[in-house]
Amino acid sequence: MSVAGASPRTKRLIGVVAAAWGVLLVVVMFLSDNDTVREQVSIDEAEQDGAELREAVEDSLLPYVAEVQRLDGMDTEIDGSVDSGNHVLYWYPAHRESCDITPVRSGEELVWEFVAYPEDAEQAFTDTGDALEDGFAAESEATDTYWGGRTDRYLRVRMNLHESSGEDMASVTGRVNTECRPE
Incomplete structure (x- = not known):
């Protein structure tokens, strides 16, 4: 049976189903917060771009820290107490x-x-955001305590400034990531 020979009720039902499917696809598209494009490189290929961006973050923070440490695991304990006096990235x-x-x-x-844990966390945060804005960011947004940017190669940096509180020194925390890529 073709649609042309279908009853008016069947034609209307097909139209409603097609319209509902279209609306569902549009809603899913707008609710999805994972940016991706077909031309995007794989995660393995993006690793080099991420290393360059990570190096830029590190270079911007180096004037404010005494040393850089690469930790062994995600649960490695670090000392950010005021008593430690450690100015470390x-x-x-x-x-x-x-x-x-x-x-x-x-x-x-x-x-x-x-x-x-830089010597001057607020200045380190500002200078790092400015350096990333000038060198990498295709788009960015900033407040007094947040900086986020994305490069034209779909890498993202997010940083937060945390004021000192009680025993903890002021800090800058952040994340560099490749965004969602094909496996």
Whole structure:
């Protein structure tokens, strides 16, 4: 039976189903916060771009810290107490997190996280945001305590400034990631 020979009720039902499917696809598209493009490189290829961005973050923070430490694990304990007096940039090991490229296609993102206890956290935060804005960011947003940017190659940096409180020194925490990529 063709649609042309279908009853008016069947034609209307087909139209309603097609319209509902279209609305559902538009809603899923707008609710999905995972940016991706078909031309995007794989996560393995993006690792080099991520290393360059991570190096830029580190270079911007170096004037404010006495040393850089690369930690062995995500649960490694660090000392950010005022008593320690440590002005250190800590990098956690790179790790992969699963994500959804589309509702039916999964992917991964490569993530590097850091914690810095700089001598002047507010200035370090501002200078790092400015350096990343000038050198990498295709788009960015900033407040007094947050800076986020994305490069034209779909890498993202997010940083937060944390004021000192009680026993803890002021810090800059952040995350560099490749965003969701095909596996």
